[in-house]
Amino acid sequence: MSGGGEATAKALADGVQVWCQHERLMAVEELRANPRNPNTHPASQIELLARNIQHFGWRHPITVSRRSGCIVAGHGRLMAAQHLGLRIVPVDTQDFASDSDELAVLVADNRLAEISVVDSAQLSQLVGELQAEGVDAILAGFDAPALEDLLAGVGGGDEEGDGDGEDDAEGKDECISVGDIRFRVPHDTFDSWRQDLVRQAGGDEDALQNAVRRRLRI
Template sequence: MAEYKPEAEPKAWADGVPVFCAHDAIVDVAKLVPNPKNPNQHPDSQIQLLGRIIRQAGWRQPITVSKRSDFIVKGHGRLAAALLEGMKEAPVDYQNYTSEAEEYADLVADNRIAELAETDNKLLADIFAEIDTGEIPMELTGYTEDEVEGLVTALSEALHNDLNEPDDIPELPTPEETVTQKGDLWILGRHRVVCGSSTNAADMGLLLDGAHPEILLTDPPYCSGGFQESGRSSGSIGTKRYDKDGKEIAVTIVNDTLSTRGYQSLMREVLQNFDGLVAYIFTDWRMWVYLFDIVETAGLGVKNMLVWNKKSPGMGMGWRTQHELVMFAHRTKPKWDNHKGYGNVLEATRSGNELHPTQKPVEILEKLLDNTDWAEGVLDTFGGSGTTLIAAESVGQASFLMEMEPRFVDVIVRRYIKTTGKDTGIQLIRKGALQPREVYESIFNE
């Protein structure tokens, strides 16, 4: 265990070890007598770990001694740990007991009640993420670093497995079927989604509500009118989709036919609203040089070019595009986890590309978030079909999504419901008023 000394002011000192817990006296450990009938056995590994924790973190619990019998009632393990560490003193709490039976009951209950507790591994993993900054040794939690890594990895896999087909997208509703209206705020568990513009201060204020997400993970329009990977049709993303009667449905992306100057203006405004630590921005190769300057001017240092290898080329002739770029930038020194580290070429088969034409596989976004899990809160200023939200849910992060098109906001809400299987914790706020469920009941229909 790495050396650690707490900076908090102790109540007292016991043989050079700080005492933070309430106690009646600092006592010579040689005068403390274990109860000979104590049924709770402490393995050597537990005593060794406890000794290291007390030595570095100080005394956070006293040893309880009965005034009736002078035997230890609670803290046999703490006494053994102190002796193992060569400590000569310990804090003691003296308590009154009416009878031997009452004393034994308290002795047994001390361990039994702890045994009955059930651990919420997700909350435990969240705590590990909070304190895994290098500030304190992880072993002070009672877990080794290997145990922490194993638990967090298993939890991440379990969360992903619990999601129902994370890349499946619900049908796009017709305008008549659409529940969402401009200006609506959806609260989906830990996530917030607003139907509005990422360049509108009021919309962003509604979305964030005072929060400061530390990660920007977004897939902005590429100023790609006139191209479809190597040749998109003018005025749309170039993807054809059909309704149940075989009629072609035009699928367009707002702002996707911006001029280069318009794209630059859009991205400058978006980045002005982001004061976080890390940015992952998907970009077309044509826009890389423009985006680089915009990101750097916004105070984020561009540190890497990530490449999503789609495994198969897109439409077109000549050199057909088989990859997409992700700009990685940050505002502060990354707290890289030595146990992690992905190559900057990420492989995943492209999604169905049916509903939202530039939809990314959830797997890709999960890797991005996982590699910078020391940053908290995920902002996506171009919500699309909600892939960022699903990836954030998978890794246990809160997300904040802005999407201009009401029909796509409906898709995001339906996708959350379908993927997580949750139909509670969902709220719709319209013009500042919480809406009754009957207003949006149809959103739960398949």
């Protein structure tokens, strides 16, 4: 992929380039995970994060609350750093007006990404372009099973069509992730699906996952 002139990292953290804005570098052992963090990070995710950091350097800091001293965003990045044996990491510290504000940001950092809807065709095209440029798909977060799922979802449309792409879109699926559940919804119905599920859940994560399970009969 083309780029401009040679860039210079903002810092080095234990030999890893730091490209993101950050307030300071901190020792890993000084960081405290938030005991109320609802997200868990499986070993497969930590391995992907570690490889990403090792290859691209730090693109996002670990965010720490000045109020509690706990991590607000970046628990997975901390675990990836520990997996790599790094001793220092880039940190950004932030103020919060109340404990509830801090917890809301902690939850939102994970939750807002979970409810996004992926355009499988566009994502597949992007990953294909990266692979054509020699970039390993795993650096974009796709291990072999995930890449296979992505390609299977895009390739399942009706072969018949008039070639203008409009009719073909109706035969494709949209991939949606809700917590640990990954499923596909027909292109022409996924908007109503999403609105209906969110309405049933009323913004509650457990209720949303239960609504999905009822709809999928799992």
